Amino acid sequence: MNVRQQLTERFQAAFAAAGVPDAAPLVQPAGKPEFGDYQVNGVMAAAKRAGSKPRDLAQQIIAAVDAQDLVEKLEIAGPGFINVTLANSVLIESVAPDAALITPASHSETVVVDYSAPNLAKEMHVGHLRSTIIGDAIARILEALGHRVIRQNHVGDWGTQFGMLLTYLAETSDRSDELADIEEFYRSAKARFDADAQFADRARQAVVALQSGDPAALAQWQKFIRISLSHCQAIYDRLGTTLTMADVMAESAYNDALPGIISDLAEKGLLSESEGAQCVFLDEYQAKDGSPMGVIVQKSDGGYLYSTTDLAAVRHRTITLNADRVIYLTDARQSQHFAQIFLISRRAGFSREAAVLEHQPFGNMLGKDGRPFKSREGGLIKLNELLDEAVAKALKLITEKDPELQASQRESLARMVGIGAVKYADLSKNRTSNYIFDWDQMLSFEGNTAPYLQYAYTRIRSIFRRANTTAAELEGVITIQTPPERALCLSLSRFQEVLEQVAGDVYPHHLCSYLYDLASVFMRFYEACPILSEADDVKTSRLLLADRTAITLKKGLELLGIETPERM
């Protein structure tokens, strides 16, 4: 259990003893160092409800709280804050070499994380970046906290785009096994689809043929899928994500379940026909004319839609896979779609009552000029090209910094730094905001960036190389002699609570902010506190602190999916 949690529990008991059992203590990290380490913010609100004076109540709470083992000092401040200064012994204990870096959650959940989900038949482009790396970080963090994570890569392999592609290829002599060519065919097919209504009809027919199991269509389709998926896997490997082929649960995998979805909706009395299509009408949403909005689950030609597939996916995840929680990472444009799917799922019994369905959206990708990228126009940067450029920029920088480095080391380093920088640039931003895609920003290695954190780590490793020792060989204990040492201990002790926060709110940028703060605090410690020139006990203590910082940074970056070099 993290320190914040412990304080919350102790103060909750003290609130009860002081006569305000229903108020929450609201323990938070202190806003400023002079306020101590944590502050209890809930007293004012509690006093108001109880009709007592905040500072008097705070006094009662301080008298009642049983926290002598945790706390060195409690002070009432301002209108009724309680400032908490932790005992140094607690800080030292939390960063000791034998203290676990991460402790598992008290109850483990089964969590489905739906992320990446590219459309096949096209190369992955920058638009796929956010879902892939945010989802991967969340999956890693949940696992680190002891949850059972089931990754689901809901790839788009089954829609109208394949009808277009199959029809186009059947009607031309174009053939290729290269993804780039297939993508070109797709563009041509899409152009014809938009321009030629009869072609569009034939394409829709082809979808129906595919979905009803036509052998020739299936064979051709499978070839596309194979080529496309191997391309995706190559990108995943290059990005260093944990996704594998085993995590692919494509749209097509739900095909056999779709008729059952329709019949179950009908059985529940949720299905209505409208203009030949099968719909579920929702009072919560209104159509443009103000009437309840219909969500189409089966087209008038009998074909199914992504809404149908998503309903089947909810059922598979919460009932077959028995998920307690399902996290969807898609861009914000699909917010309404998922809200509707979740609503229909509840009504139709496609999800267990206790299962939590979360759409965690992220913002649009914008150009440097602040205008949105137009995804259908072409001209989108391909992910492979983006990564090439990131690695090339990193290589150039590394070569400038250290021309002596061997070529093989330089390349490996450029990969870690370049790809880490791209991932971190995305992960460090609040995902709900729109995202300005800016080469200079992304590849600048200063400030709150992956290379800054990687550099902090390598500096620590360098100390150990120079000391010619490892943490495991050190005999001694951590002591707190100076403010920078204490600040470092405090920051280190907060790792667990930050992970728990991110696991809950699915905002990885909180972990980035934390790691950046930790690295900054370490840099200040490093500047202010000599290590190797000190007497043995101080030297050992500081080496142990430095090592704890290193493993925390490394683990934190690993949970973000970012590699850490030993030197750079």
Place this chain on the structure above:
RNA sequence: GCACCCGUAGCUCAGUUGGAUUAGAGCACCGGUCUACGAAACCGGGGGUCGUAGGUUCGAAUCCUACCGGGUGCGCCA
């Protein structure tokens, strides 16, 4: 027409379920700190009517309302 997201320093972004006389970082700008536990670092400085106007509150960047600006979504694409 209905709905969702966003609007914080010149730029890119933080600001944790409302909390502390001076709203924080990084970049950029100005100025310091290396015969070195690695300067890819550290320290200091200037720079902000938190889109606008009301409201709730002991207390609002944060909650509510309206408006302005940007983005997005709303039946047979995904």
